[in-house]
Amino acid sequence: MTNAEILIVGAGHNGLVTAAYLAQAGKKVLVLEQRATAGGQLAGATLASGATVPGLHPAGQLRPVIVKELDLARHGLTMSAADAAYVSALPDGGSLRLVSSANDVATIEAIRRLSPRDAGCWPEFVGFMNRAAAFLDAAYSTTMPRLPKIELRWDGLPLASLALKLRRMGGKDMFRVMRSLSMSAVEFTEEWFESEPINAAIAGVAIHGVTLGSMSAGTGFTLIHNWLNRGGLAHRTTTGGPQGLTDALVKAVLTNGGEIRTGAGVAQILVEHQRVLGVRLESGEELKASTVVSSADPRRTLLGLVGAPELPPEFVWQTQSIRMRGSVAKLFVQTDGRHRLPEGTVAIAPTLKYLERAYDSTKYGEMSQDPYLEVTTSGADVMVHVQFATYALRNADWGSMRPELEKRAIDTLALHFPAFKGSVQSVQSITPVDLEQTWGLTEGDLNHGQLILDQIFFMRPLPGWSNHRTPIDGLYLCGSGLHGGGGISGTPGRNAARALLRG
Amino acid sequence: MPELSTVHHPLYQLRRTPFHARTSQLCLPHNWRRWGGCLAAGSYDLGLDREYWAIRNHAALIDISPLIKYEITGRDAARLLHRLTPRDIHRMQVGQVYYTGWCDDDGKLLDDGTVTRIGEQSFRLTAAEPQYRWLALNAVGMQVQVTELTEQLAALSLQGPKSRAILNLACEQPVDSLKYFRMAFNRIAGKPVSVSRTGYTGDLGYEIWMDATDALVIWDALMAAGHDYGITPTGILAMDMARVEAGLFMLDVDYTSASHAWIPGQRSSPYEMGLGWTVNLDKQGYFVGRRALEREHREGSSWKLVGLEIDWEGLEREYAAVGMPPQVPASAVRGSIPVYAGPRQVGYASTSTWSPVLKKYIALVHLQQPYFTPGTKVEIEVTVEHHRRKSPATVVTLPFYDPEWKKK
Numbered sequence: 002m003t004n005a006e007i008l009i010v011g012a013g014h015n016g017l018v019t020a021a022y023l024a025q026a027g028k029k030v031l032v033l034e035q036r037a038t039a040g041g042q043l044a045g046a047t048l049a050s051g052a053t054v055p056g057l058h059p060a061g062q063l064r065p066v067i068v069k070e071l072d073l074a075r076h077g078l079t080m081s082a083a084d085a086a087y088v089s090a091l092p093d094g095g096s097l098r099l100v101s102s103a104n105d106v107a108t109i110e111a112i113r114r115l116s117p118r119d120a121g122c123w124p125e126f127v128g129f130m131n132r133a134a135a136f137l138d139a140a141y142s143t144t145m146p147r148l149p150k151i152e153l154r155w156d157g158l159p160l161a162s163l164a165l166k167l168r169r170m171g172g173k174d175m176f177r178v179m180r181s182l183s184m185s186a187v188e189f190t191e192e193w194f195e196s197e198p199i200n201a202a203i204a205g206v207a208i209h210g211v212t213l214g215s216m217s218a219g220t221g222f223t224l225i226h227n228w229l230n231r232g233g234l235a236h237r238t239t240t241g242g243p244q245g246l247t248d249a250l251v252k253a254v255l256t257n258g259g260e261i262r263t264g265a266g267v268a269q270i271l272v273e274h275q276r277v278l279g280v281r282l283e284s285g286e287e288l289k290a291s292t293v294v295s296s297a298d299p300r301r302t303l304l305g306l307v308g309a310p311e312l313p314p315e316f317v318w319q320t321q322s323i324r325m326r327g328s329v330a331k332l333f334v335q336t337d338g339r340h341r342l343p344e345g346t347v348a349i350a351p352t353l354k355y356l357e358r359a360y361d362s363t364k365y366g367e368m369s370q371d372p373y374l375e376v377t378t379s380g381a382d383v384m385v386h387v388q389f390a391t392y393a394l395r396n397a398d399w400g401s402m403r404p405e406l407e408k409r410a411i412d413t414l415a416l417h418f419p420a421f422k423g424s425v426q427s428v429q430s431i432t433p434v435d436l437e438q439t440w441g442l443t444e445g446d447l448n449h450g451q452l453i454l455d456q457i458f459f460m461r462p463l464p465g466w467s468n469h470r471t472p473i474d475g476l477y478l479c480g481s482g483l484h485g486g487g488g489i490s491g492t493p494g495r496n497a498a499r500a501l502l503r504g
Numbered sequence: 505m506p507e508l509s510t511v512h513h514p515l516y517q518l519r520r521t522p523f524h525a526r527t528s529q530l531c532l533p534h535n536w537r538r539w540g541g542c543l544a545a546g547s548y549d550l551g552l553d554r555e556y557w558a559i560r561n562h563a564a565l566i567d568i569s570p571l572i573k574y575e576i577t578g579r580d581a582a583r584l585l586h587r588l589t590p591r592d593i594h595r596m597q598v599g600q601v602y603y604t605g606w607c608d609d610d611g612k613l614l615d616d617g618t619v620t621r622i623g624e625q626s627f628r629l630t631a632a633e634p635q636y637r638w639l640a641l642n643a644v645g646m647q648v649q650v651t652e653l654t655e656q657l658a659a660l661s662l663q664g665p666k667s668r669a670i671l672n673l674a675c676e677q678p679v680d681s682l683k684y685f686r687m688a689f690n691r692i693a694g695k696p697v698s699v700s701r702t703g704y705t706g707d708l709g710y711e712i713w714m715d716a717t718d719a720l721v722i723w724d725a726l727m728a729a730g731h732d733y734g735i736t737p738t739g740i741l742a743m744d745m746a747r748v749e750a751g752l753f754m755l756d757v758d759y760t761s762a763s764h765a766w767i768p769g770q771r772s773s774p775y776e777m778g779l780g781w782t783v784n785l786d787k788q789g790y791f792v793g794r795r796a797l798e799r800e801h802r803e804g805s806s807w808k809l810v811g812l813e814i815d816w817e818g819l820e821r822e823y824a825a826v827g828m829p830p831q832v833p834a835s836a837v838r839g840s841i842p843v844y845a846g847p848r849q850v851g852y853a854s855t856s857t858w859s860p861v862l863k864k865y866i867a868l869v870h871l872q873q874p875y876f877t878p879g880t881k882v883e884i885e886v887t888v889e890h891h892r893r894k895s896p897a898t899v900v901t902l903p904f905y906d907p908e909w910k911k912k
């Protein structure tokens with residue numbers, strides 16, 4: 002039994018943000034999370050093998066407006082102001098250390114050693130990226146029009162205010178941002194810099210977390226997207242790390258009178274005549290509510306939890322067509338501490354072609370021979386992000402490919418940091434299939450739907466449905482598959498709560 | 505010459521139905537029509553009289569094999585059709601046949617046909633146009649198999665007051681107990697068939713469904729059994745006149761499928777086509793178009809398909825003015841003709857025909873609210889010696905012709 006008016010499926014950070022806003026507005030909310038802990042991808046897990054792993058993210062931050070509106074500082078969240086370092090391992094064995102601020106003397110000096118011309122461009126580049134990210138931030142916090150049918154009453158005002166913000170950016174910048182979105186990381190970076198190591202280092206961030214190569218159209222957009230969420234090239238940490246972020250959100254939900262139930266997987270969203278009635282849990286328990294908000298990915302929510310038979314056929318077809326394509330794996334490596342890896346965010350992205358080749362393999366259903374890696378350390382613990390490890394392997398499966406994944410990642414890292422290999426004591430790995438089974442991500446897609454040009458803005462999650470609603474009255478979506486997602490930002494969660502409260 | 509080879513590609517050639525060996529021998533005027541990518545006999549004579557009167561007075565044998573046919577089987581077969589159509593399929597009994605249209609989610613018709621419950625978990629669906637994509641889309645998340653049977657399943661329509669007597673002679677089991685819109689299995693010439701008491705003429709009539717390999721044997725058996733009753737191979741043009749009298753409409757002639765409409769205004773809802781009786785808003789669960797149909801039911805339709813009888817005296821007057829007796833078309837006219845209330849156009853006829861049995865000039869017309877009310881006087885355009893005139897006409901309920909033996 003529950004007396005909650007609103008049920009929220011999934012306690013990922015977006016589900017929690019939605020819950021906190023609704024609870025703050027006086028709604029009785031109950032968050033239902035299938036896993037034993039809240040936090041979604043920010044939370045660790047016990048794998049089928051029995052091994053436990055920490056959260057999938059080395060870091061993450063919420064948009065400042067959310068921190069402020071939900072008063073998360075009161076719940077223990079503080080953002081780190083320090084500019085983190087992004088270190089790219091170079092083909093010659095050296096490394097390039099970049100801090101994403103316009104006037105960082107050491108960064109400019111490091112770039113000068115590669116190209117004096119590029120050193121001169123760096124401040125302007127950082128300035129542009131920050132303004133482009135601000136543009137994206139403004140667009141993300143604006144609910145998109147339901148193209149092709151615009152209703153001025155609902156869509157007009159937010160769009161007008163977005164247009165105003167854009168105007169303030171200035172015509173030249175705006176044009177340049179628009180142009181950048183559809184470019185590839187290669188084209189985009191080569192317009193700024195002549196030195197390949199710099200371009201490749203930046204391009205690594207552009208393809209991070211997405212199934213795209215450095216030469217894919219639209220990686221100009223994903224670069225700006227990731228820059229926005231990270232606050233630059235490197236991850237920026239919060240106190241208490243990702244767990245601190247989850248804890249603060251949980252507190253915000255609870256202190257506003259909301260409830261959270263973990264170990265409460267939703268098996269079915271109950272529907273009659275295209276109206277939501279509540280949910281049935283995996284335990285068989287039924288909870289009635291006239292509003293359900295799901296932070297599970299749109300495909301899972303609509304085709305899995307609601308079920309195609311309750312939805313209009315064309316909508317079913319559109320939902321089936323959402324491209325979900327995970328190709329990220331993770332390694333958690335315990336070392337004896339003598340790994341000799343630098344601090345900060347370390348990337349193995351030596352050349353632009355290296356990144357494209359790593360991606361190529363996914364086209365053939367194979368794992369990258371020489372993967373792109375991003376590595377963070379916490380004392381003796383080393384966390385390795387591996388791309389590309391496609392969900393859809395062609396002549397193999399993830400049950401048997403795990404040792405090969407671990408070997409390729411460790412060998413690749415050891416190639417640049419030879420001391421690492423000898424320091425390894427134990428390895429835990431997470432494959433795209435683990436992401437699907439343990440974190441509930443369809444096809445292991447971290448973003449709940451690929452971040453590609455035809456699946457963003459008013460086309461996310463689906464054209465015509467950018468208002469967080471669905472063909473089922475009372476069923477809303479709030480996760481990363483919505484406009485503003487993926488990544489850690491909380492924006493889709495905030496937008497969903499606002500759409501719901503607006504009625 | 506690449507164009508030539510394109511023309512000769514099998515895709516561009518009209519298919520022959522399983523009865524072609526017989527119909528091609530009979531179709532002396534070579535009056536062939538296209539139907540669903542097949543060659544279909546328009547008429548076997550130069551005129552339509554003999555075939556038309558066979559439908560109304562004795563028995564007409566019509567090759568309806570070009571109909572698109574699907575077999576739908578599996579645990580969720582009923583569930584799929586319940587979702588697809590506005591009818592309550594869960595209430596259907598084995599052996600029952602439903603006529604129905606089906607809609608897109610805006611409640612606009614995509615196509616229409618019959619659903620036959622062959623068994624608890626097996627159905628047959630007929631359609632004017634291929635529906636596989638739509639069926640497959642609607643079946644997502646269900647345990648159901650959809651198989652197209654258009655070419656494997658041959659079909660004949662035996663229509664007319666003597667059709668029952670002929671079938672009783674030809675079939676292993678008598679068909680006397682087969683009620684209107686029911687189906688039963690039977691045998692003709694030792695071959696298995698299913699016989700449904702359905703048709704497209706508004707007369708007593710049956711449709712006989714068989715494996716394509718048995719087609720000719722069964723044709724011959726029916727022709728032999730029907731000989732003394734005047735059985736007449738009949739083309740689709742005479743059927744076209746009969747179906748207008750019966751108030752039955754046709755896709756692409758009397759309405760445009762929502763999937764082909766260029767503009768929203770070309771689409772029609774079941775209510776607008778007079779199929780309100782097939783829309784069951786009380787049934788359980790979602791069906792495609794439910795929301796939109798509920799709204800239309802609440803708010804009323806702005807158009808409706810009704811019957812129109814053109815007043816003979818009015819027609820006579822228009823022709824008399826140029827010194828001629830009234831002229832009527834020799835077959836059903838598939839073309840849009842404006843209908844007026846005073847100076848304002850309030851609708852159009854989509855098929856019009858001379859009805860030999862009623863001795864009336866009739867039309868299926870689409871009229872705007874409120875002109876579709878029976879008894880309303882309107883005017884229809886007639887072209888008299890190359891001049892456009894208007895002739896008075898009266899709105900009537902459909903069907904125009906409904907013989908007592910149709911359902912008895």
Ligand SMILES: Cc1cc2nc3c(=O)[nH]c(=O)nc-3n(C[C@H](O)[C@H](O)[C@H](O)COP(=O)(O)OP(=O)(O)OC[C@H]3O[C@@H](n4cnc5c(N)ncnc54)[C@H](O)[C@@H]3O)c2cc1C
Binds near residue numbers: 012013043058
């Ligand atoms: C290694 C890694 C790198 C990444 N890199 C990037 C990046 O560079 N750029 C980027 O944009 N994004 C990136 N992401 C993606 C980003 O982390 C996600 O978009 C974000 O965490 C999603 O948050 P969420 O709250 O929307 O959903 P999630 O965190 O996925 O939470 C959904 C929650 O719903 C729960 N749930 C699902 N189904 C049910 C059910 N039936 N009943 C109950 N609960 C259910 C799940 O258990 C989960 O807790 C990365 C992710 C990872 C793991």
